[in-house]
Amino acid sequence: MKTITYDQLVKLEACDSQLELFKERFGDKVEITEQFDPSLAVGFDINWIARRVLTRSNYKAYNEAIAPAWKAYNEAIAPADKAYREATAPAWKAYNEAISPAWKAYDEAKALADKAYREAIAPAWKAYDEAKALADKAYREAIALADKAYREATTPACKAYREATALADKAYREATALADKAYREATRKAYDEAITPAWEAYNEAIALTFINLFLNQE
Numbered sequence: 001m002k003t004i005t006y007d008q009l010v011k012l013e014a015c016d017s018q019l020e021l022f023k024e025r026f027g028d029k030v031e032i033t034e035q036f037d038p039s040l041a042v043g044f045d046i047n048w049i050a051r052r053v054l055t056r057s058n059y060k061a062y063n064e065a066i067a068p069a070w071k072a073y074n075e076a077i078a079p080a081d082k083a084y085r086e087a088t089a090p091a092w093k094a095y096n097e098a099i100s101p102a103w104k105a106y107d108e109a110k111a112l113a114d115k116a117y118r119e120a121i122a123p124a125w126k127a128y129d130e131a132k133a134l135a136d137k138a139y140r141e142a143i144a145l146a147d148k149a150y151r152e153a154t155t156p157a158c159k160a161y162r163e164a165t166a167l168a169d170k171a172y173r174e175a176t177a178l179a180d181k182a183y184r185e186a187t188r189k190a191y192d193e194a195i196t197p198a199w200e201a202y203n204e205a206i207a208l209t210f211i212n213l214f215l216n217q218e
Contacts, residue, residue: 002215004049005029012052018045032211041207042200050210058213062206065213069205076198080191088176095172102164109157113150120146 006028009019021043022030030040050062124142127134 002032038204038207042203046206065209066206069202073198073202080194091175098168102161106157106161113153117146117150
């Protein structure tokens with residue numbers, strides 16, 4: 001038998017939610033035996049505690065042992081994930097199509113502004129290279145003018161981009177809201193039925209693996 005205490009988790013810097021769950025479920029400590037019910041570990045981050053209390057060799061063995069459980073979990077949730085992606089795909093497509101013109105206009109305006117900026121500062125760079133001390137003032141003035149021109153040139157494009165993406169974002173949120181609602185109504189029950197047992201089975205499997213390694217660790 002081995003014991004894990006609340007104070008031990010505090011010292012290991014467990015997060016608040018895990019500490020609260022431990023206190024609620026076990027109090028100040030929990031005794032780990034071969035008869036420990038792995039369902040009591042559901043909700044805890046077993047991978048986290050395994051990283052912190054198992055030896056390097058045992059942690060390696062732990063990862064190797066839980067690989068099949070992780071594979072089984074992903075296989076169990078795959079149909080639900082596929083249904084979700086299919087439900088939201090139209091909204092993502094509409095969003096990308098809506099912002100595409102805005103991105104193009106922004107890139108074009110920025111390219112022109114960048115070109116004007118480089119052309120504006122080119123003489124200043126030349127003067128700077130020829131006579132650094134004398135050119136410092138002129139360089140700073142040229143840079144200031146170029147920066148101002150750059151900001152003035154890109155401001156309308158940025159504004160247009162923000163306005164266009166604002167509409168696109170609104171359309172995207174509205175579209176995904178409907179898609180999410182339809183998804184929840186059509187698939188949520190099936191999704192939960194697929195996910196919950198698989199997640200609980202996965203957690204119980206890795207909990208058993210951790211318990212066996214932890215109990216036999218010197």
